[in-house]
Amino acid sequence: MQKKNFKSSEQLVKSINFSNKSSTSRMDYYNRILSSSCSTDMIFQRMISTINFKEVVPLPKNNSMFRFVIKCFNNTNNVILGPLKISSGITLMDLPSLSIPMSHYHLNKNNFVQDNFIHRISENETEPMKKFIERLRFIDSCMQMLISDYIRHIDESSPIYYMLKKNNVTFNKNWIFTGIINKGNNNTEYINIRYFKDSFKGKKKIGTNVYCGDDYLDEMADLLSRDTFCYINGNIYPLIKVNYIIINERIVNNIPMVNFTCKAYFVDINFIPNSIHCSTKRL
Secondary structure, eight states, X not given: OOOTTOOOHHHHHHHHHHOOOOOSOOHHHHHHHHHXXXXXXXXXXXXXXXXXXXXXXXXXXXXXXXXXXXXXXXXXXXXXXXXXXXXXXXXXXXXXXXXXXXXXXXXXXXXXXXXXXXXXXXXXXXXXXXXXXXXXXXXXXXXXXXXXXXXXXXXXXXXXXXXXXXXXXXXXXXXXXXXXXXXXXXXXXXXXXXXXXXXXXXXOSSSSEEXXXXXXXXXXXXXXXSSSOOEEEEEEEOOEEEEEEEEEEEEETTEEEEXXXXXXXXXXXXXXXXXXXXXXXXO
16 A cells, blocks of 8 residues: 555656756865865876775675775775866856766666666766766776786685686686776767665665755656666766776676776765656656
């Protein structure tokens, strides 16, 4: 029996499309975490130079897959990145010029729930966004080097030692890397940012906060928590934390490989006012 206040996905979409507005500021929090991670080139380089794999552990729901837990600054901080104006913090007024159009298809063709929003990289990004993309590429390169170094020095105490041995993985052979930026058809590049679908926080519907400026979008969070189809498009400020590298076995061109996928998650999904479009119709 459905709760009295239960809304269908169609009702949620209608409500989101009509309440596409904002008020004051969540910027103090954003500026605080950006200031210690990427507010200048020097601070960004310091963060990058301290990135390491804190541990490698099985996935909670799949013991045949593993993940590197990524930290920096002596395992005390997350790896944080977001677009910034040159040599200054950000305000609500800045967010539209620092945002990118992103799309989300909630179910794939096999009706599995997707947890990612994607942005197609073009040649029309603003200067702050070009800088952001350049730094994403740098993080991807850093992760590949850390993986190669980990494989080079692995021993039997590692939880993934036998997986790598079984697939004849060496520091430069039989493994592939899927970055935050990856290529689709015709070498088109996409930025891939995820949200946590499972709630960690009791009352919240998903594990990632969803905002429009400083207004919490409860109906959008509700929509993203469901297992029914929806399409979402909007301009989002891409403030991310790089949490994990997922490790699993794959067959590529009939060759057994180990795949390492770097996963970046939204700190918040923060939509720009009047940019959201939602639909429950498959395109």
